[in-house]
Amino acid sequence: MKDIYAEAADRIRNAQCVIAVTGAGASVESGIPDFRSPGGLWTKYPPFEYATIEAFHEDPDKVWVMFYELGETLMKAEPNPAHYALARLEEKGFLTAIITQNIDALHQRAGSSTVIEYHGNADTLACSACFRKRRMDISHRDHGAPRCECGGYMKPDVVLFGEIIPPQALLQSETLARTCDALIIVGTSAQVYPAAGLPYTAKDCGAYIIECNVQPTDFTRAITDAFLQGPAGKTLPRLADMVIGDAA
Ligand code: APR
Numbered sequence: 001m002k003d004i005y006a007e008a009a010d011r012i013r014n015a016q017c018v019i020a021v022t023g024a025g026a027s028v029e030s031g032i033p034d035f036r037s038p039g040g041l042w043t044k045y046p047p048f049e050y051a052t053i054e055a056f057h058e059d060p061d062k063v064w065v066m067f068y069e070l071g072e073t074l075m076k077a078e079p080n081p082a083h084y085a086l087a088r089l090e091e092k093g094f095l096t097a098i099i100t101q102n103i104d105a106l107h108q109r110a111g112s113s114t115v116i117e118y119h120g121n122a123d124t125l126a127c128s129a130c131f132r133k134r135r136m137d138i139s140h141r142d143h144g145a146p147r148c149e150c151g152g153y154m155k156p157d158v159v160l161f162g163e164i165i166p167p168q169a170l171l172q173s174e175t176l177a178r179t180c181d182a183l184i185i186v187g188t189s190a191q192v193y194p195a196a197g198l199p200y201t202a203k204d205c206g207a208y209i210i211e212c213n214v215q216p217t218d219f220t221r222a223i224t225d226a227f228l229q230g231p232a233g234k235t236l237p238r239l240a241d242m243v244i245g246d247a248a
Contacts, residue, residue, distance in 0.1 A: 005238060006242060007226060008210045008228065009239060011225075015180070017180045017181055017182075019097050019176045019177070019180045020086055020097075020099070020186055021098075021100075021101075022086075022101065022185075022186040022187060023100075023101045023188025024040075024101070025188060025189075025213060026083065026100075026186045026187040026232050027077065027083075027102055027187075028187065029081070029231055030078055030104070031073065031076060032077050035189075049062075050065075052162045053160045054162060056128070056155060060144075064145040068138050068141045070122065071136055071138040074122055077106060078106075078109075079106045079107075079109050080106075081233040081234070081236065081237045082236045083107055084237070085237045086098055086112055087110040087112045088240050089240050094243050096180070097116060097176055098112055099116045099118055099195075100115060102117075103119055103121050103122040104122065105117075105123055116173055117166075118165060119158055120158040120159050120166065122136055122156045122158055125146065125155060127150060127153070127154055128154070129152025130148060130152055132149070132150065134148075165195075173195075173198055177199070177201040178201060178202070178205050180202055181208065182208040182209075182210065183198075183207045183208075183210070184210045184211075184239075185212065185219055186212045187213060187232050188213075190218040190219045191218075196218075200222075208226075210226045210239070212228045213227075213229065213232075214230060
């Protein structure tokens with residue numbers, strides 16, 4: 001029985017186009033809690049109260065309580081071995097792009113250059129009235145939601161429930177999912193669409209699916225060809241070593 005890592009590494013080495021789809025699990029070892037695991041962000045801040053565009057318009061100060069806490073966590077976070085493993089695969093020509101649901105910019109900080117931010121990025125704020133942009137600044141924490149010079153409320157440039165996925169990210173991701181030969185799913189619970197549809201699209205188009213997670217998901221049972229169980233900070237470096245090691 002061939003080692004599952006060896007098989008996955010073989011597939012990556014022989015592929016023309018490999019992409020990764022990452023979720024919050026990729027950043028857990030950087031100290032950023034995921035959303036739906038026990039103790040995740042949604043247990044403290046129920047998404048229908050804090051993470052919909054309606055909730056933001058109804059009570060921006062309340063939603064900013066979560067944003068400020070998340071902003072503080074993100075400021076302390078550093079890339080972990082999972083991020084660096086994907087950056088190494090890209091650098092050696094074995095990974096074409098990362099489509100990330102994460103808003104922490106840790107892939108870019110680890111050295112990945114082709115990163116599609118499917119749910120935006122928490123580094124910048126945009127005014128919900130005039131769309132003027134400014135960088136995230138948590139120093140206003142005690143004064144509620146930051147305001148724009150025009151009087152509008154500032155909102156992190158992230159996609160809340162009820163908002164559309166940035167059209168370019170949507171199109172690029174759909175195209176990559178349809179054309180890749182292998183897709184590496186890292187740390188996502190397969191719950192939120194349209195991001196969760198990408199691996200299914202890739203599978204339907206003949207891609208080999210590798211999944212890194214600490215526990216099985218809906219993907220595992222339905223489409224995954226190689227399930228690498230364990231923390232991504234361990235599974236991805238091991239996979240990258242097997243891919244790159246032989247090709248060094
Ligand atoms: N290594 C690998 N996987 C992990 C790790 C880890 N160290 N820790 C947790 N996981 C897995 C969990 O088992 C789970 O399957 O990561 C997944 C995290 O799932 P969610 O918390 O649902 O996060 P995600 O799938 O990214 O959520 C998607 O939902 O709320 C929205 O916009 C938010 O982008 C987010 C989207």
